[in-house]
Amino acid sequence: MDTEAQHTERDPSSPADPQPDPAADDGSRSVRVSGAPAGEPGTPDGSEAGTPGSEDGRDDDRGHDGDGDRDGAGRGPSWRRTGLTGAACVVFLLLLSHFVAQPFLIPSGSMEPTLQVGDRILVNKLAYRFGSEPRRGDVVVFDGTGSFVQEEPAGNPVTGLLHDAAAALGLAAPDETDFVKRVVGVGGDRVVCCDRDGRITVNGTRVQEPYLTPGDRPSEVPFDIVVPPGTLWVMGDHRSQSSDSRDHLGSPGGGMVPVDKVVGRADWIAWPFGRWTTVTETDAYDSVPAPPSGGHGVGPRGSGHG
Known part of the structure; x- marks a missing residue:
């Protein structure tokens, strides 16, 4: 086999084949999907986790909406608690004034x-x-x-x-x-x-x-x-x-x-x-x-x- 020719036809922009890491060689390799730049951080398809348009992004949006609902629900009970506390104080003062001072x-x-x-x-x-x-x-x-x-x-x-x-x-x-x-x-x-x-x-x-x-x-x-x-x-x-x-x-x-x-x-x-x-x-x-x-x-x- 003409090994010299194979080396000559290699894409010059491709990096040299990395040396396998013996400690991580468990039969699986990372795969670069077509169209994703090499070395780009993030998911295997090159997109950031949780960005709009991705499935994870939609999940995150729903999570933020849920948090907003929870915050709104938290404000509701807070006002109710304040009102109930105020009413309880008034009732206490009325009872105190009626029976004590x-x-x-x-x-x-x-x-x-x-x-x-x-x-x-x-x-x-x-x-x-x-x-x-x-x-x-x-x-x-x-x-x-x-x-x-x-x-x-x-x-x-x-x-x-x-x-x-x-x-x-x-x-x-x-x-x-x-x-x-x-x-x-x-x-x-x-x-x-x-x-x-x-x-x-x-x-x-x-x-x-x-x-x-x-x-x-x-x-x-x-x-x-x-x-x-x-x-x-x-x-x-x-x-x-x-x-x-x-x-x-x-x-x-x-x-x-x-x-x-x-x-x-x-x-x-x-x-x-x-x-x-x-x-x-x-x-x-x-x-x-x-x-x-x-x-x-x-x-x-x-x-x-x-």
């Missing part, structure tokens, strides 16, 4: 300087839940329906519900039937104003009231009342600007607030942050004795003011 917005200056207009207080609703009752000197929030205000016809139930929810979160002014005042007399007490020095006496003991607005007298209206059992005599700290038990002496109930109408005790000022503190307790009534077991024998009398 409720915020109240102070709309007037009747309790200055203790509470100022715009203060948001937290009312402790557990203070009188376990047998305890309001004491002299406590600052309490109560429902004045039937004592300070008359029953009113029910309004729009939806609007009322939304307002009650906003008020329960401290975002709206309280109902017009809700009041905040200081307890001056409890059941059985005889409260008189005023003695010759212009002070209130409770069960015959003079009371020095350091929480009053400077310049205010304990009362411009004289009264001498005995508080019926189960009720309270309440007054504001800003006496000249407070509509309280004195204004309802001639009304049904005589200005007394039933204990079961008390919402709770004002224990904290939560807003604004500059006034973030507790509502200071007073020792003004520490020396007041308990009412006599037989009663004082004096009925409510006095006059109100407009």
Whole structure:
């Protein structure tokens, strides 16, 4: 055989036959398909894996679309989770305000300087839940329906519900039937104003009231009342600007607030942050004795003011 001629006719552009690798010689060889440049990386047919037009490319496109769908589905549940979390927080706050501590917005200056207009207080609703009752000197929030205000016809139930929810979160002014005042007399007490020095006496003991607005007298209206059992005599700290038990002496109930109408005790000022503190307790009534077991024998009398 003319081996020299065979070498002469070899395509000069073809590389020399590679030397077989003994370690990889397992009977199989890589094959270059016609039309693919030699030495091009990628698949055996010369195309890149996952490029458009190839079967693998179509698979990859479908994979990307699937990922997009999954991402979209992930955003959906994320919004739902956010909404559910927000709703759960609102429900929790409503339950907390209904049973434990409720915020109240102070709309007037009747309790200055203790509470100022715009203060948001937290009312402790557990203070009188376990047998305890309001004491002299406590600052309490109560429902004045039937004592300070008359029953009113029910309004729009939806609007009322939304307002009650906003008020329960401290975002709206309280109902017009809700009041905040200081307890001056409890059941059985005889409260008189005023003695010759212009002070209130409770069960015959003079009371020095350091929480009053400077310049205010304990009362411009004289009264001498005995508080019926189960009720309270309440007054504001800003006496000249407070509509309280004195204004309802001639009304049904005589200005007394039933204990079961008390919402709770004002224990904290939560807003604004500059006034973030507790509502200071007073020792003004520490020396007041308990009412006599037989009663004082004096009925409510006095006059109100407009």
